[in-house]
Amino acid sequence: MTQPATRKHRIGGATRLFGIVGNPVTQVKTPQLMNALFEAGGIDAVCLPFDVPVNVFEPAVAGLQALGNVDGLVVTVPHKVRAMSMVDEVSDTARRVGAINVMRERPDGTWFGDMFDGAGLVLGLMRIGFEVRGKHVKQLGAGGAGAAVAHALAEAGAASIALADPQRKLPEQLAARLNRFYPDCPASVDLDPANLAGIDLLVNCSPVGMRPGDGMPAAFGAFSPALQVVDIIMTPAETPLLEHARQCGCRATNGRPMIEGQLAAFATFFGIDMPASFSCFSDEPA
Amino acid sequence: MTQPATRKHRIGGATRLFGIVGNPVTQVKTPQLMNALFEAGGIDAVCLPFDVPVNVFEPAVAGLQALGNVDGLVVTVPHKVRAMSMVDEVSDTARRVGAINVMRERPDGTWFGDMFDGAGLVLGLMRIGFEVRGKHVKQLGAGGAGAAVAHALAEAGAASIALADPQRKLPEQLAARLNRFYPDCPASVDLDPANLAGIDLLVNCSPVGMRPGDGMPAAFGAFSPALQVVDIIMTPAETPLLEHARQCGCRATNGRPMIEGQLAAFATFFGIDMPASFSCFSDEPA
Numbered sequence: 001m002t003q004p005a006t007r008k009h010r011i012g013g014a015t016r017l018f019g020i021v022g023n024p025v026t027q028v029k030t031p032q033l034m035n036a037l038f039e040a041g042g043i044d045a046v047c048l049p050f051d052v053p054v055n056v057f058e059p060a061v062a063g064l065q066a067l068g069n070v071d072g073l074v075v076t077v078p079h080k081v082r083a084m085s086m087v088d089e090v091s092d093t094a095r096r097v098g099a100i101n102v103m104r105e106r107p108d109g110t111w112f113g114d115m116f117d118g119a120g121l122v123l124g125l126m127r128i129g130f131e132v133r134g135k136h137v138k139q140l141g142a143g144g145a146g147a148a149v150a151h152a153l154a155e156a157g158a159a160s161i162a163l164a165d166p167q168r169k170l171p172e173q174l175a176a177r178l179n180r181f182y183p184d185c186p187a188s189v190d191l192d193p194a195n196l197a198g199i200d201l202l203v204n205c206s207p208v209g210m211r212p213g214d215g216m217p218a219a220f221g222a223f224s225p226a227l228q229v230v231d232i233i234m235t236p237a238e239t240p241l242l243e244h245a246r247q248c249g250c251r252a253t254n255g256r257p258m259i260e261g262q263l264a265a266f267a268t269f270f271g272i273d274m275p276a277s278f279s280c281f282s283d284e285p286a
Numbered sequence: 287m288t289q290p291a292t293r294k295h296r297i298g299g300a301t302r303l304f305g306i307v308g309n310p311v312t313q314v315k316t317p318q319l320m321n322a323l324f325e326a327g328g329i330d331a332v333c334l335p336f337d338v339p340v341n342v343f344e345p346a347v348a349g350l351q352a353l354g355n356v357d358g359l360v361v362t363v364p365h366k367v368r369a370m371s372m373v374d375e376v377s378d379t380a381r382r383v384g385a386i387n388v389m390r391e392r393p394d395g396t397w398f399g400d401m402f403d404g405a406g407l408v409l410g411l412m413r414i415g416f417e418v419r420g421k422h423v424k425q426l427g428a429g430g431a432g433a434a435v436a437h438a439l440a441e442a443g444a445a446s447i448a449l450a451d452p453q454r455k456l457p458e459q460l461a462a463r464l465n466r467f468y469p470d471c472p473a474s475v476d477l478d479p480a481n482l483a484g485i486d487l488l489v490n491c492s493p494v495g496m497r498p499g500d501g502m503p504a505a506f507g508a509f510s511p512a513l514q515v516v517d518i519i520m521t522p523a524e525t526p527l528l529e530h531a532r533q534c535g536c537r538a539t540n541g542r543p544m545i546e547g548q549l550a551a552f553a554t555f556f557g558i559d560m561p562a563s564f565s566c567f568s569d570e571p572a
Contacts, residue, residue: 011321013314013335025355028299035297048334049299051354063349068337069311 007159016045017069019269021061021083022076025049030074033263040278045071054078061086065111072270080115080144084202096181097151099144102269116265118141118152119218121203121232123264124257130201131159137198138190138218141206144169145232149205150174154182158201161185164193164218165206193218196227202245204231209239216241225249232258302331303355304556307347307369308362309407311335319549326564331357340364348374351397358390358556361398366401366430367544382467383437385430388447389554398458403431404438405491405519409550410543416487416514416544419443426503427492431518436460440468444487447471450479450504451492479504482513488531492518495525502527510523511535518544 020030026049034047050061050073057079064070065086075083084090087103088110095102100113103212122132137158139150142165161178163171171189178187196202197274208217210233221243223229229245229252237254245252267274304546306316312335336359338346343365350356351372361369366385369556370376373389374396380386386399408418423444425436428451436447447464449457458474464473482488496519506527509515514530515538523540531538553560 011317011332011334013310013312013317015317015335017334017336023354024299026299031297031299031301046297046332046334048297048303048332049301049355050303051351053354056352059345060349060352063346063352066339066342066346066349068309069335243388 004096009044012044014044015069016071017067018047018072018074019050019064019070020047020074020076021050021052021064021079023051023053023078025051025061025076028076029259030076030266033259034074034266037263037267037272037274037278039274041273043272045272051272052079053208057082058086070105074104074266075101075103076146084113087111093119093155096177097148099148102266103149104270109271114269115148115151116262116269117148118150118155120152120260120262121149121230121258121264122152122156123261124253125228125230125261127261128251128253128257130251131149132201132261134159135200135228136198136256137161137201137203138164138196140164140193140205140208141204142167142174143205146170146205147174147177149232150178150187151181153201153203154178154185154187158185161187162190162199163187163191194220195218196223199227201228201230204229204233204239204241207233208242209233210235211274214240220244223248223250226275229253230258231255234259288503297332298330300330301355302332302357303353304331304358304360305336305350305356306333306360306362307336307338307350307365309337309339309364311337311362314362315545316362316552319545320552323549323553323558323560323564326561328558329558331558333360339367343368344372351391356391358388361387361389363430370399373397376400379405379437379441382463383434385434387434388552390556395484396496400555401434401437402548402555403434404436404441405551406546406548407435407516408438409440409547410486410539410545411514411516411547413547414537414539414543416537418487420445421486421514422484423447423487423489424450424482424491425491426450426479426494427490428453428460429491432456432491433460435489435518436464436473437467439487439489440464440471440473443552444471447473448476448485449473450476480506482506482509487514487516490515490519490525490527493519495519495527496521500526502530506530509534509536515539516544517541520545542554 031047038045083100091114094115097115103113142163165171176189206217227250231239232255234255242252317333324331369386377400380401383401389399428449431545451457492503513536517525517527518541520541528538
């Protein structure tokens with residue numbers, strides 16, 4: 001969808017600053033997405049990439065927080081866990097996941113952190129008509145992104161979550177943590193990644209499918225057409241898993257709804273009015 | 287002069303960052319000017335306002351310097367003197383003036399500071415056809431901006447500088463400092479601000495003329511048409527002093543050539559290619 005032409009954004013002395021803190025940052029897309037949002041909303045703010053090397057993380061982030069016109073920061077790899085120590089308070093979600101990917105300054109000058117990696121996926125799924133509540137989930141991959149996604153699915157009312165990851169310790173630890181916080185959503189380690197009996201939603205949070213030549217993350221047979229499939233991978237846009245899902249007649253999506261949902265979550269978190277017609281993918285064909 | 291249409295600048299992960307450090311920053315024009323320069327040159331860089339409160343100056347600037355994609359900072363009121371302590375080395379000019387208004391990171395990671403407040407005026411004067419070398423100067427105002435301007439005029443080969451300022455200590459200290467560094471350009475305190483005998487260039491660095499109802503900064507009689515008059519005030523664009531100068535047939539200019547010259551100096555300092563056709567006032571009528 002193409003956005004209506006908007007005034008060219010002019011950075012001036014009164015422009016408010018947001019940024020994404022990572023290392024490296026050359027690959028990030030958050031500035032482009034948030035700046036499109038600011039332009040669409042006629043908001044005098046800009047989002048920058050802030051390249052924060054690991055060895056200067058604390059002083060660099062403290063310096064940014066000390067600026068009078070920085071209102072919020074998005075946090076990406078490899079700083080999400082360490083960023084917990086740079087805020088005064090975190091959300092329950094962030095505390096459970098053990099990491100934040102966003103922080104904002106409150107009116108009293110303190111900083112508040114939250115974690116939207118998973119909430120973005122849940123919001124994105126809602127947006128494409130899939131309601132997580134009551135659904136049985138199978139999730140491949142229990143690393144950093146997987147932990148955030150599983151927590152968000154449990155928080156959104158999933159009926160159960162089966163976790164598969166070749167690094168056995170990861171799903172065990174994640175399942176234990178999920179079961180502590182979400183007793184109504186039993187989490188288990190699934191040693192047969194291809195088993196989809198009773199599953200409504202299949203989410204791939206593993207990196208399998210990113211590299212050329214990758215196959216599917218498990219040796220799946222035919223999917224039931226009722227299965228909803230999400231692969232959070234963005235590049236390539238169509239992984240072997242997604243191709244297989246579509247061939248089986250399933251609803252299938254890549255990480256796009258997750259990113260859209262995440263941007264919407266950022267907008268709410270930062271107090272930015274998001275025009276109803278706005279799409280964060282305005283520059284790309286749908 | 288209108289610039290040719292350029293691609294819309296898109297901030298992305300690889301965009302390099304520059305900023306102006308001040309408090310407040312809402313009034314600054316450096317981001318607009320430098321961003322117009324970046325756009326005209328097709329350079330993937332952006333200049334931001336960084337609001338640095340006085341009580342967090344050192345950590346905030348250290349934090350910005352620690353970022354991997356911040357290449358340089360412009361420094362404005364009230365941080366120009368204190369910024370000296372945030373760089374590893376300064377130019378001779380900065381050392382003499384005792385302040386910097388610009389710093390850049392060198393390839394080895396150290397920071398280098400310089401002071402262009404005055405050099406901007408000298409460059410700007412050259413650009414409008416006035417050569418400082420050999421000229422006798424009268425300068426009104428010996429505060430922060432005045433100190434930088436006087437040093438630059440002396441450095442550029444002025445024949446003499448007469449300083450007038452109602453705060454008697456300021457011109458005395460500045461004259462002593464100038465005489466120490468530039469023995470070939472005698473600097474003196476002039477107790478009669480309206481006396482222009484033998485003067486080629488009259489520069490107003492005092493704030494008189496900014497406020498509505500202000501008159502001229504001294505009770506001048508008719509100027510010789512040979513006198514070059516500069517008022518570094520930018521708002522209003524035409525002060526009572528400039529009006530008087532034009533009525534007397536003098537060449538007279540406001541702070542515009544100084545800002546243009548300063549932008550050119552920044553570009554050189556930061557290693558930015560400045561298109562020959564570029565004007566930093568492209569959005570305003572000439």
